[in-house]
Amino acid sequence: MNAEPLSKQLFSDTKNASQLVRSYQKIAVTIDCVIFGYQDGQLKVLLIKSDLENYTEQWSLLGNEITHTETTDEAAYRVLKQRTGLSDVFLDQVKCFSTPDRHPGGRVVTVAYCSLINIAHHQLTCTDNDLHWHPVQDEIDWAFDHKEIFETCYGWLQKRIQEHPLGFSLLPEKFSLRELQGVYEAILGMKLDRRNFRKKFFTMDFLEDTGEMELNVAHRPGKLYTFNYKKYESGKKDWVGIDF
């Protein structure tokens, strides 16, 4: 607020790095994971009942403190692994939330992470505290500021999935185009034109025809494709173009 005294105090002299850091106020830092999953054509988010007194009826993101020896990334992977058994999955940092009174137990700064996994392919390793998947369009009674964190991550995901091939992590190794389109429609919350969707992905040229077909579907079976990551990498463009 008043610039002079602080800048004078901070920049008068060289300082010892350890002393400086010792002088800083220390704060609890946590990570919270917004883990999205997809099942039956619906986008869902993984939540637990809060385990804090007075908040046990509210839904909470999966979170944990970060320890002195790990990065926030490592903490996020640790939590994801503990709760879902998953380790080979994307997990991206979205944003840091730091409102002083955001946590009822005192000052806690949290870093939000976002992930997207295939529900059908991973059993939850622990279902304490009512851990389960909630359709994203359900009314949810959120704990603390987790509604805001969730919404930020959901918006981030909708933008991200249009620019990066995240959708494939929701699908089995081999998938039909209908399944792929279902993922996009669920995440973006809108219907897409089937013919244009197919054209789009075929011209992007990283889907590989496996030669196999769907089995046991109550309609004409579709071809199964795999996502060729190498082709995706080599075909990436780096210039997007000005477009507000």
Next chain:
Amino acid sequence: MNAEPLSKQLFSDTKNASQLVRSYQKIAVTIDCVIFGYQDGQLKVLLIKSDLENYTEQWSLLGNEITHTETTDEAAYRVLKQRTGLSDVFLDQVKCFSTPDRHPGGRVVTVAYCSLINIAHHQLTCTDNDLHWHPVQDEIDWAFDHKEIFETCYGWLQKRIQEHPLGFSLLPEKFSLRELQGVYEAILGMKLDRRNFRKKFFTMDFLEDTGEMELNVAHRPGKLYTFNYKKYESGKKDWVGIDF
């Protein structure tokens, strides 16, 4: 790393929120500002000589701890204000950096912020520690992990300026299209076609002709425009399209 003991410990019972937060490890949290400025057709970044022993020859971003009563956003605005006198400027959170040994004085988690200001229109309020503007393409001897933070923010800015009208904050109220194009070329690091650039911005339809012309230029004077924020807001589109 080993999931079982921790999840058992954390989720056995309801807990008191204050006790839980008290049990968390506490860490120093800082913000670092990557403040970009534009002058003479060049993009520059505002740096100081580190004021830490053994690091006084290296260049450092403007940073500070966050206190118990402020958000990281508030801390970033505070630092920006102290160092540049500016307050009516965009400042966006980019990313949190948390490698345990990133700071020589001990564990410090930092949140990087990015801003873009008009150098010619703001005097620096304090030039201690060799505070000054460095062209972004200069070789810079960075302190700590500030090179990584800078590069992340620079990439973020290049993407961001293509999707949001940030460039106008670098220009006077009234500006010519040549000036606007100069900003984009400096930030993106490439030449753009003048005719296509003009077409692009005219069809986006939020530039307003002031009726005035440039003065004192050694060539045919150009028209001066203003950025009409209201028109920009109302014309924004929300659907971008899948495009990897």
Next chain:
DNA sequence: GCAAAAGTGTTGTCCTTACACCCATGC
């Protein structure tokens, strides 16, 4: 009159959108 940048249009190409019909399978 020369240097420097302003201002302006067209064409070809590509991408996007909207839209309709027949086909293969399970039941």
Next chain:
DNA sequence: GCATGGGTGTAAGGACAACACTTTTGC
């Protein structure tokens, strides 16, 4: 044979890239 989704093509419109000449001003 009916329901369900698979698979396909085209035409119109819009965006983008490439490209050259005339005009206005300061010096």
